[in-house]
Amino acid sequence: MTPPLAIGGLARCSSCDWPGRLVATVFLQGCPWDCLYCHNPDLIDPRRPGAIGWEDVLAFLATRQGLLDGVVFSGGEATRQDLTEAIGQVRALGLGVGLHTMGAYPGRLGQLLPLVDWVGFDVKGPPGVVERIVGRRGVQPKVEQSLALLLASGVDYQVRTTWGPGVLSRAEAEAALAWARAQGAANPVLQPVRLEGTREEFRAAHQATASASRTPSGT
Numbered sequence: 001m002t003p004p005l006a007i008g009g010l011a012r013c014s015s016c017d018w019p020g021r022l023v024a025t026v027f028l029q030g031c032p033w034d035c036l037y038c039h040n041p042d043l044i045d046p047r048r049p050g051a052i053g054w055e056d057v058l059a060f061l062a063t064r065q066g067l068l069d070g071v072v073f074s075g076g077e078a079t080r081q082d083l084t085e086a087i088g089q090v091r092a093l094g095l096g097v098g099l100h101t102m103g104a105y106p107g108r109l110g111q112l113l114p115l116v117d118w119v120g121f122d123v124k125g126p127p128g129v130v131e132r133i134v135g136r137r138g139v140q141p142k143v144e145q146s147l148a149l150l151l152a153s154g155v156d157y158q159v160r161t162t163w164g165p166g167v168l169s170r171a172e173a174e175a176a177l178a179w180a181r182a183q184g185a186a187n188p189v190l191q192p193v194r195l196e197g198t199r200e201e202f203r204a205a206h207q208a209t210a211s212a213s214r215t216p217s218g219t
């Protein structure tokens with residue numbers, strides 16, 4: 001039997017978590033990374049208990065049949081937990097299934113790909129830089145493996161990279177997109193970093209970097 005999902009939060013209606021779809025977004029608790037700009041740092045600790053039960057989420061979704069297009073499983077890192085049964089229950093309600101991931105668990109992603117309609121895949125940076133962003137060593141091979149699985153699966157996707165002061169320079173962000181294209185990703189996009197929900201130390205670093213880039217040299 002699948003262990004209960006630890007769910008940190010639920011966005012009941014979102015038009016931006018799956019481009020072109022109106023969805024509910026389920027934020028799974030727990031993430032193996034610690035990104036500089038994480039805007040859900042409370043979701044990182046895998047030992048933290050969930051804030052809402054999956055049965056309550058399902059009951060809510062049952063009231064939104066015909067009103068929502070689907071459900072996005074996000075995080076945290078959604079693939080850290082076994083989503084197989086939950087995805088089947090969402091499908092039984094007639095809703096589509098989207099997934100956000102950054103590729104830390106290629107084995108689990110491979111099992112989920114046949115079950116989902118769309119994946120938002122975060123490329124955190126180009127090789128050699130990504131570890132600075134996510135605060136963990138040795139992540140690149142898993143990211144590469146996960147992206148390859150996604151691209152081979154035929155599942156619709158968006159590959160995106162977050163950039164901005166205190167995260168990636170424009171050149172680093174462009175290098176991340178170039179890397180994704182070289183892997184075979186179509187139309188990877190840049191998204192500006194959002195400060196909402198980020199830690200105070202990141203916001204300070206962001207402001208300092210942004211100010212420095214506006215200061216004319218030689219003054």
Ligand code: SF4
Pocket residue numbers: 031032033034035037038039040041043044075076077102
């Ligand atoms: S992968 Fe996502 S949830 Fe995990 S630390 Fe990075 S931004 Fe936060």
